[in-house]
Amino acid sequence: MALPNHPHQAxxxxxLSAPSxxxxxxxxxxxxxxxxxxxxxxxxxxGIDLSVAAGEFVSVVGPTGCGKSTLLNAAAxxxxxxxxxxxxxxxxxxxxxxxxxxxxxxxxxxPWKTSLDNVKVALEPMGVAxxxxxxxxxxxxxRVGLRAFVDRYPHMLSGxxxxxVALAQVLIRDPEILLMDEPFGPLDAQTRQIMGNLLLDxxxxxxxxxxxVTHDLExxxxxxxxxxxxxxxxxxxxxxxxxxPLPRPRDIAEIxxxxxxxxxxxxxxxxxxxxxxxxxxxxxxRELVEGATP
Amino acid sequence: MKxxxxxxxxxxxxxxxxxxxxxxxxYPLLGDVKTIQxxxxxxxxxxxxxxxxxxxxxxxWHIGITLTETVxxxxxxxxxxxxxxxxxxxxxxxxxxxxxxxxxxxxxxxxVLAPIFALWFGLxxxxxxxxxxxxxFFIVFFNVYQGVREVSPTVxxxxxxxxxxxxxxxxxxxxxxxxxxMFSSLHTSVGFALIGAVVGEYLGSSAGLGYKIHEAExxxxxxxxxxxxxILMIFVIAIDSVVTMVEKRLxxxxxxxxxxxx
Numbered sequence: 318m319a320l321p322n323h324p325h326q327a328x329x330x331x332x333l334s335a336p337s338x339x340x341x342x343x344x345x346x347x348x349x350x351x352x353x354x355x356x357x358x359x360x361x362x363x364g365i366d367l368s369v370a371a372g373e374f375v376s377v378v379g380p381t382g383c384g385k386s387t388l389l390n391a392a393a394x395x396x397x398x399x400x401x402x403x404x405x406x407x408x409x410x411x412x413x414x415x416x417x418x419x420x421x422x423x424x425x426x427x428p429w430k431t432s433l434d435n436v437k438v439a440l441e442p443m444g445v446a447x448x449x450x451x452x453x454x455x456x457x458x459x460r461v462g463l464r465a466f467v468d469r470y471p472h473m474l475s476g477x478x479x480x481x482v483a484l485a486q487v488l489i490r491d492p493e494i495l496l497m498d499e500p501f502g503p504l505d506a507q508t509r510q511i512m513g514n515l516l517l518d519x520x521x522x523x524x525x526x527x528x529x530v531t532h533d534l535e536x537x538x539x540x541x542x543x544x545x546x547x548x549x550x551x552x553x554x555x556x557x558x559x560x561x562p563l564p565r566p567r568d569i570a571e572i573x574x575x576x577x578x579x580x581x582x583x584x585x586x587x588x589x590x591x592x593x594x595x596x597x598x599x600x601x602x603r604e605l606v607e608g609a610t611p
Numbered sequence: 612m613k614x615x616x617x618x619x620x621x622x623x624x625x626x627x628x629x630x631x632x633x634x635x636x637x638y639p640l641l642g643d644v645k646t647i648q649x650x651x652x653x654x655x656x657x658x659x660x661x662x663x664x665x666x667x668x669x670x671x672w673h674i675g676i677t678l679t680e681t682v683x684x685x686x687x688x689x690x691x692x693x694x695x696x697x698x699x700x701x702x703x704x705x706x707x708x709x710x711x712x713x714x715x716x717x718x719x720x721x722x723v724l725a726p727i728f729a730l731w732f733g734l735x736x737x738x739x740x741x742x743x744x745x746x747x748f749f750i751v752f753f754n755v756y757q758g759v760r761e762v763s764p765t766v767x768x769x770x771x772x773x774x775x776x777x778x779x780x781x782x783x784x785x786x787x788x789x790x791x792x793m794f795s796s797l798h799t800s801v802g803f804a805l806i807g808a809v810v811g812e813y814l815g816s817s818a819g820l821g822y823k824i825h826e827a828e829x830x831x832x833x834x835x836x837x838x839x840x841x842i843l844m845i846f847v848i849a850i851d852s853v854v855t856m857v858e859k860r861l862x863x864x865x866x867x868x869x870x871x872x873x
Binding site for chain 2: 393421471486
């Protein structure tokens with residue numbers, strides 16, 4: 318069980334004690350435009366309205382390059398929107414989102430630190446004493462199945478193992494919001510299933526608000542409460558928002574065999590396919606959306 | 612088996628080279644033996660002189676001087692390189708303003724500074740340290756600068772999302788990244804510190820390996836020059852293997868040639 322040690326924010330604590338009326342993350346009329354070199358502009362996303370309740374698992378799917386990561390970066394505070402607001406538990410976000418943990422798509426571990434130190438260092442900004450941090454880091458590494466790999470450096474680990482270290486690094490801080498950017502993208506199918514089940518297991522212990530960006534529709538459905546479909550970029554928006562009526566707890570390998578899964582998959586794919594085809598037409602469709610294979 | 616064969620072949624290269632040297636200098640094939648020996652000495656004489664020197668005590672005093680100069684040039688040059696590398700990488704204005712001057716200073720062949728350093732710092736060790744410093748500084752400076760600028764944006768964003776403040780970012784992200792780049796140039800910078808010391812000694816001094824070689828040369832003692840070079844080679848190889856050992860310890864987290872990244 319994660320220790321209920323919430324980040325250091327007086328204002329945050331006040332909002333917590335209130336009933337969870339305010340959504341964990343609310344993106345309102347979000348518009349993000351990048352100013353490129355040479356004066357041109359690229360409007361990545363526009364008119365985004367997305368609200369994620371505390372304890373809710375929401376997946377965002379869409380064609381490659383549609384601005385899914387941009388959306389996450391805005392929720393993390395790594396990116397300031399050109400227009401619109403980001404509200405975290407009812408409070409407008411300014412600067413970095415201190416109540417969120419972010420699992421990046423690329424390798425984000427410090428390559429010069431062992432697994433243990435990588436997880437431990439996440440507690441340093443919270444002022445946890447070294448011995449205590451050590452104990453908790455070992456506990457988390459054991460929880461993600463890496464008890465025997467505490468002294469390994471990232472390059473000695475497989476891609477899946479590195480993701481698990483990253484997961485422990487994010488979760489040890491016990492953030493109230495989790496942002497995940499195609500975290501299992503580069504992993505093979507079997508590892509993805511193991512990681513998916515591990516994630517569901519950890520998430521179900523103390524449900525956090527989770528925004529999960531993926532290009533794999535099946536993965537999105539198997540994991541989430543809601544699946545949000547984004548349109549093809551540029552100026553991408555949200556075109557559909559589906560609830561996933563599948564019971565929990567789930568096993569993401571077995572749930573794919575159920576009839577309800579196929580029905581919801583067919584519905585979402587119907588709207589996703591349109592966007593994928595648009596992306597193709599714009600010449601940006603080199604990468605397939607993986608849900609596309611029948 | 613394979614290793615033994617390789618060692619044998621490597622040893623053979625030396626044996627053959629020495630043999631050719633011996634035959635050419637000991638027999639009147641290319642002219643008068645005395646003249647040839649004056650210019651090329653003989654392997655036996657060089658080995659004998661080297662052995663005598665290494666079993667004596669005087670040479671170790673000279674080695675000690677050269678080593679002191681090398682270490683001082685390396686340490687001071689690295690410290691300054693790290694400091695300015697960081698300062699410039701974090702202060703873009705500073706970097707932009709000084710950019711042409713840094714490039715100009717680095718373009719200057721450092722050897723021409725040796726006389727001026729001898730004038731400023733005298734003929735003792737500090738003029739050699741200064742020469743080594745000018746060589747080491749730029750290597751470390753450019754590497755640290757690069758190391759800080761090229762921190763992976765993802766690693767940096769991740770560290771910031773973990774709540775690190777500027778001081779923690781420095782300690783856990785910028786500093787290790789800069790050190791990596793510096794260590795990757797460790798062989799080069801130690802080598803340059805040594806070049807600074809030996810060239811400085813050669814151009815004007817009263818002690819050190821460079822001085823020994825220069826001294827032998829000024830009395831046309833070719834055996835002494837060659838033997839000085841052999842000792843210098845042994846000295847450099849010894850320093851280089853120490854650096855390799857240090858490097859292995861410090862960069863243990865880096866993927867080696869034998870390991871594979873999955």
